[in-house]
Amino acid sequence: MKPSLPGASTDRRTLLRLLGVGAAATLGGGTLAGCSKEAGSKGTATQADAIRAVLPAYQPVELVKPDIPGQGPIPQGFLSYPRQLVDAVTEQPGRGGPQIKTMTPWWGPTPPGLGRNSYLAAVNAELGVEVNPSIQDGNTYADKLNAMLGARDVPDLLSVPNWEIDKIARFSDAVRALFEDLTDHLSGDAAKAYPNLASLPTGAWEYSVWGGRLHAVPFPTDGPFGWALFQRRDLLEKAGLATPTTPEELYQFGRQATNASRGVWAFGSVFDMVQQFFGCHQTWRKKPDGGLQHKYETPEYRAALEFTARLFAEGLVHPDTVASKGADEKQLFNGGKILMFQDGLGAWQGMQGEQAKVTAGYDMQPVPVFGANGGRPVIWGSEKPIFFTFVRKGLGKDRVTELLRVLNWGAAPFGSREYELREYGVEGQHFTRAADGSPVPTDLGRKEMAGQFGALGGRVAVKVRSGDTPTYVQDYLAYYRKHIDLMEKDLFAGIKLELPANWSKIITPTDDKIRDILRGRRPLGDLDQVVKDFLASGGEEGRAFFEKALADNGR
């Protein structure tokens, strides 16, 4: 950013004085202009001990024995679909209460609404109460959420992705004002009334506490990694290109694979993965002498930025990605217009299953993570739940228990009849069975199902082999097992952080400047100034806040 002109600051002062005089004169007092203060919260951190006191008592439910057992945060794997399904919920959740309004994110086309959707009708009949979901675009979920919270107008059940929460200043105030305190319903043994909720991992519940009270039902993650770099294995093989194992090979791959005149570029967005290859931490890392160091301050980050800026500069990134951050990279990848892009691992099974029918030989695989210059890569991740489900405040005890029973139904684990209905719909309508008994979604199923119940609340995560993705479970679990030791340790696990306003505020402007460097609109040398600005206008305040949170918890 260019420094502002000296003249401009004089103008600002003059203007302020003018404004001050005007307002003071109107109010008949001269004190107002003097007592101005900075807006925004300073942030709070809830101690880990206070959190443990309110958690539900863990009580596992195992209906079917997994073929590949879970390992820490890595989910269980099932290679065959159980022939005998079990009832996980014996009592109908609904008690004829009024319609339940919900809101959930979805990254795909909007499904037909209530009354025109046979999947919704089937589930609602099973629930005994009518659920009316509002499905919102996951990419712009924050827009809707901000307006909704600001107006204090929330649905009965609201699903909020964890990454949106960090961006909302004063979220803990919103939680207190708008959402029911679930502690009395779910804390300790009280959770036994909702056995499927009690079977969710304690690590996920830890994050669902605000101000020392249990305020949400977590949607446990089905794998803690934030990103993977996906490649079109089939196209790479066809072109005789090997999967890169060093940054240099990645760059050479980019040069060989890009063929602009045929509309093919090597890469979509890759910067987050490149940072991990170069060993950058997601945000903070501990310095050997104590204290925290932000990734912007490290040579690893500078190297990752330089590397990625070169990919942009040499035209190895698809123009649509260059032109916006919301480019439809899944489409470009499916169409073979880009050969590699980063995405959450959650995208994998759906894309592979759907595209295998369209494109013969379609093979989407994550690139194994590698380090740069002999260094060790760092994989970003945490056991933080993917979503949190909040219950609207002030509905009364009976209604809250009805809503929790609906969430309990939604948490029915793999191997239950409820799971099958929720995830696949009705046999013959929304799915058919492959020879091995596993469900294969029909076109109607793909059209009508959009996480209306799947994203509304979480369940114990499993990976299940499906007819259209025969090797997926093994591939997925193998990727995790291979890389889990590279995952960075969450320094703040179990501590609930409410970030200071100045910290939340500085993130977007800094991202903008970094993007300018990536796209070559600013020289790489500007990074020093960008980092200086970042630290001065919120970064240092953030560092002090995070260091204090660690110190208070004796870490």
Add this chain to the structure above:
Amino acid sequence: MSDVDTAASRVGPAGPGDRPSSATGGGHPRRGRRSRPRRSLADRLRRDWPLLAMTAPAALLLLVFHYLPTLGNVIAFQDYNPFVGDDPVEAFLYSEWIGFGNFETLFADPLFWDAVRNTLTITAFQLVFFFPLPILLAILLHSVVSGRVRGFVQSVVYLPHFFSWVLVVTFFVQMFGGAGLLAQEMRDAGLQPWNVMTDPDGFIVLVTAEAVWKDVGWGAIVFLAALSAIDPNLYEAAAADGAGRWRRLWHITLPGLRPVIVLLLIMRLGDALSVGFEQFILQRDAVGPQAAEVLDTFVYYNAIATQQWGLGAAAGLFKAVVGLVLILTANHVAHRLGEQGVYSKR
């Protein structure tokens, strides 16, 4: 962005619809001459109730959606927290007063001044390169004699106005983007494609081109109406006196359009700090905030997206005050030059 600034900026200009009555000033002299005894309120109500009933919905709309939200401007002086108290009204009452803290934060932010500078640059550029085009188009269309040709051309140039910005920007990307038609044609021809959509330096030309494509026809409508109000006898008389085409344009057409041109110019000046929102937010990442951050997108990213409502309201208020000052100044200048401006001078 917010209802707040819309409402505030409306205080300045009266709508074009108000003009004729106040300009002609029809009723006043006659009523003065008659000097009848003042009627009672009940009498007047009985006489005027149909008129009042017809005005009521519009007045109500204005009250509820423009004047009432104006009260919300108080949050510009608060550390506004929408979640204190038991309902939204209490949130206003219980939020902490911080005087000019929001304004100080805003004015101390170099990004804010960058956004203001970008906005004003774009406004100035478009005043020169966009504002005259609808006038030229209107004069051109007016001179087309064939009604059929004129109707056809009008439909074609009006149509893009009804496309949303998402469509317009997508259309430009498909045509001129790095993977678009033009770039692929150029590659096929062995040329280096031209990065129209991602060049920060050319951005101002690009957005103006988009705006012209979308709105030039629509903007011509009001000038066409003004042109048809010019008495054709003037042209005939001038032609009979031997005035050529250019002289007629200079001495009849342009003076006939002048009040409308001045009116629209003043209103545009009042809106100097608004250049649109969707068009810029859609293309901001393509060229970077240094070229594409305008005041409205600044407020979106730095206030709305991080829930700093007070800061957003402060920016809105700033915009409204600047707009009001510009309108009053421009109007004053117009009066000095003998023009009518947005309201007639008594």
